[in-house]
Amino acid sequence: MILTLAFRNLFHDRIRLAVTLVGILFSIVLVAVQLGLYLGSSRMITNMIEKTNSDLWITTFGAKSFEEGGILLTSGQRHQALATPGVKAVIPMVSAFAEWRKPGGGSTRVAVVGIDAEDGGLEPWNLIEGTWDDIRAPDAIAVDRSYLGDLGIQGIGDTAQIALGRVRVRALTEGIRSFTQSPYVFTPLQRARNLLNMDGEKGDKSTFFLVQLEPGANLETVRTALQERLEGTDVLTKAEFRDRSLAQWLFKTGAGIALIGGALLGILVGTVIVAQTLYSSTKDHINEFATLRALGSSGSYIHKVILAQAGLSAVIGYSLGMIIALLILYLSRNSPLPLVMTPGLAFSLFALTLFMCAISAVSAIMKVTKIDPATVFSR
Amino acid sequence: MTNETPVLEARDIVKELGKGAGKVMALKGVSLKLVPGELTLLMGPSGSGKTTLLSILGCILSPTSGEVRLAGHSTTGLGPEQLAELRRQHIGFIFQSYNLFPTLNAVENVRIALDVLGQKGYPAAARAEEVLREVGLGHRLQNFPSNLSGGEQQRVAVARAIAASPSIVLADEPTAALDSENGHAVMALLARIAKEQNRSVLAVTHDPRTLGYADRVVRIEDGKIVGEERRPEGVNSPEITDLTKKRRKANA
Numbered sequence: 001m002i003l004t005l006a007f008r009n010l011f012h013d014r015i016r017l018a019v020t021l022v023g024i025l026f027s028i029v030l031v032a033v034q035l036g037l038y039l040g041s042s043r044m045i046t047n048m049i050e051k052t053n054s055d056l057w058i059t060t061f062g063a064k065s066f067e068e069g070g071i072l073l074t075s076g077q078r079h080q081a082l083a084t085p086g087v088k089a090v091i092p093m094v095s096a097f098a099e100w101r102k103p104g105g106g107s108t109r110v111a112v113v114g115i116d117a118e119d120g121g122l123e124p125w126n127l128i129e130g131t132w133d134d135i136r137a138p139d140a141i142a143v144d145r146s147y148l149g150d151l152g153i154q155g156i157g158d159t160a161q162i163a164l165g166r167v168r169v170r171a172l173t174e175g176i177r178s179f180t181q182s183p184y185v186f187t188p189l190q191r192a193r194n195l196l197n198m199d200g201e202k203g204d205k206s207t208f209f210l211v212q213l214e215p216g217a218n219l220e221t222v223r224t225a226l227q228e229r230l231e232g233t234d235v236l237t238k239a240e241f242r243d244r245s246l247a248q249w250l251f252k253t254g255a256g257i258a259l260i261g262g263a264l265l266g267i268l269v270g271t272v273i274v275a276q277t278l279y280s281s282t283k284d285h286i287n288e289f290a291t292l293r294a295l296g297s298s299g300s301y302i303h304k305v306i307l308a309q310a311g312l313s314a315v316i317g318y319s320l321g322m323i324i325a326l327l328i329l330y331l332s333r334n335s336p337l338p339l340v341m342t343p344g345l346a347f348s349l350f351a352l353t354l355f356m357c358a359i360s361a362v363s364a365i366m367k368v369t370k371i372d373p374a375t376v377f378s379r
Numbered sequence: 380m381t382n383e384t385p386v387l388e389a390r391d392i393v394k395e396l397g398k399g400a401g402k403v404m405a406l407k408g409v410s411l412k413l414v415p416g417e418l419t420l421l422m423g424p425s426g427s428g429k430t431t432l433l434s435i436l437g438c439i440l441s442p443t444s445g446e447v448r449l450a451g452h453s454t455t456g457l458g459p460e461q462l463a464e465l466r467r468q469h470i471g472f473i474f475q476s477y478n479l480f481p482t483l484n485a486v487e488n489v490r491i492a493l494d495v496l497g498q499k500g501y502p503a504a505a506r507a508e509e510v511l512r513e514v515g516l517g518h519r520l521q522n523f524p525s526n527l528s529g530g531e532q533q534r535v536a537v538a539r540a541i542a543a544s545p546s547i548v549l550a551d552e553p554t555a556a557l558d559s560e561n562g563h564a565v566m567a568l569l570a571r572i573a574k575e576q577n578r579s580v581l582a583v584t585h586d587p588r589t590l591g592y593a594d595r596v597v598r599i600e601d602g603k604i605v606g607e608e609r610r611p612e613g614v615n616s617p618e619i620t621d622l623t624k625k626r627r628k629a630n631a
């Protein structure tokens with residue numbers, strides 16, 4: 001009967017129900033979009049790191065993110081790392097921003113990623129045209145199809161200039177997007193070094209070393225040993241480097257704060273609207289609650305009716321909100337920053353909606369707690 | 380009947396209502412006993428304290444002084460939740476304006492009284508239908524209050540009051556909003572549930588039409604009980620009306 005009464009009270013006033021649902025819906029959509037963007041950004045930022053086949057990362061001391069590692073690690077350091085017990089492979093990698101000159105004039109910034117596929121540190125993924133072998137050809141690079149327009153080119157075979165050298169697109173990937181909005185340009189290690197002006201004495205320097213361990217080697221032991229041998233470097237686990245990149249892009253730049261702030265605002269607005277409508281509904285039905293009390297219902301019985309009303313609103317509002325959020329998600333799939341929805345986020349949003357509605361019920365519950373059942377006779 | 384142990388007893392009840400300058404002594408030392416199987420009418424002019432007394436007897440208000448004993452136990456010092464528990468275990472209420480839930484149909488309105496007692500599911504639904512049939516509403520089970528006449532609504536309220544088989548039923552002006560025919564029907568029903576089901580029924584009224592159904596009439600004026608008449612054993616309804624008339628003449 002608690003649910004029945006809650007349901008009827010809720011649907012008794014359609015306009016108020018609509019306001020309640022719009023409030024929850026607005027909240028859910030706003031929070032879903034903000035957190036979806038947050039998740040989308042996080043994935044984008046960490047994608048490259050996640051895809052690597054590595055146990056440890058060696059970066060220059062204090063490297064901020066994947067794109068800002070500097071090109072400072074020497075081959076001497078690489079050999080020192082290789083000589084460390086428990087280390088199976090140390091794969092050099094180059095990553096840096098560079099200027100891309102479009103064939104039709106103008107320029108844009110790109111993130112050049114240089115690594116040799118045969119080293120096994122970063123397997124090619126999402127290739128839709130061409131192969132990793134094609135990229136070994138002189139001048140060859142791979143870019144993501146979604147950036148062709150930004151790069152001022154049409155597709156395979158087009159040429160452009162990166163910093164000092166001419167490059168030709170030989171392969172295309174799909175869905176490898178960059179949070180910095182500077183398209184990734186994949187190319188073999190040595191060509192990346194050359195393009196980025198690392199010829200001559202700098203010709204064998206790297207941005208990162210991807211360390212793979214011998215089977216059975218202890219990660220912490222090897223990490224400590226590496227850190228002791230290699231001065232001026234950071235030896236990080238994959239997770240640590242990922243978190244460092246996230247911290248750099250999401251928090252030092254304030255982007256993540258803005259997203260989380262937006263989500264909090266959504267929660268706040270939703271809670272206020274739901275609290276307001278729930279309170280006025282309770283006020284409207286106050287005589288019935290007084291009657292219930294006179295009939296001997298416990299205080300908690302009445303609270304349950306109000307909480308059930310809040311819970312029903314939550315379920316309906318969440319369902320509608322999710323439909324809209326998923327629609328927005330679908331529409332954003334080809335945008336520079338696609339939203340991400342995961343089962344975990346969907347569940348958290350539901351928990352959040354229930355929580356929001358429960359908080360909203362507080363003022364209504366305080367109102368009914370003050371009911372004087374004696375008012376039942378004075379009508 | 381008069382020798383029966385009371386199920387509800389009020390002793391020397393004093394009740395002050397309001398605060399400061401608006402303070403009113405609504406009851407000034409009232410004692411009253413209710414025994415099973417009787418329909419008692421509480422009569423008196425408007426403002427004489429009838430509703431206040433009913434609320435105190437029904438454990439809705441606590442007296443300023445004096446004691447209410449329900450089923451042999453004093454209610455003095457009990458908190459709101461304990462009083463609510465006593466109400467749902469022992470007392471059924473009927474109100475002047477029915478106080479039905481407009482969003483629930485007849486069966487659901489009765490079921491909710493069972494629900495607060497923890498009686499749920501099919502047995503509760505069956506019981507609700509049973510009492511509605513008992514009050515003659517077998518054909519109105521699914522109707523919402525807005526689709527019931529006043530008399531029918533009050534009968535739903537009676538069904539709600541007796542659904543959990545309380546030993547006491549308290550009614551505040553149950554016929555005041557009803558026309559003569561429906562008023563008589565509801566009073567007949569109250570008399571029946573008192574006698575057939577051996578309950579104590581107390582109805583507050585200032586409607587003389589209701590007199591004929593009473594086993595006993597208690598008169599209250601200005602917060603004090605000023606008289607009590609009982610229908611002699613074996614005498615049927617019109618007599619008590621005569622008694623009342625005699626008393627009025629005597630007072631005049």
Ligand SMILES: Nc1ncnc2c1ncn2[C@@H]1O[C@H](COP(=O)(O)OP(=O)(O)O)[C@@H](O)[C@H]1O
Pocket residue numbers: 396397398401402403404405423424425426427428429430431432
């Ligand atoms: N909440 C209240 N505050 C102050 N005075 C009240 C309150 N309720 C009732 N009264 C007063 O108490 C007296 C008894 O009221 P009530 O029991 O409602 O009388 P009746 O039901 O016989 O008409 C009246 O004088 C009334 O004005």
Ligand SMILES: [Mg+2]
Pocket residue numbers: 429430431
């Ligand atoms: Mg009254």
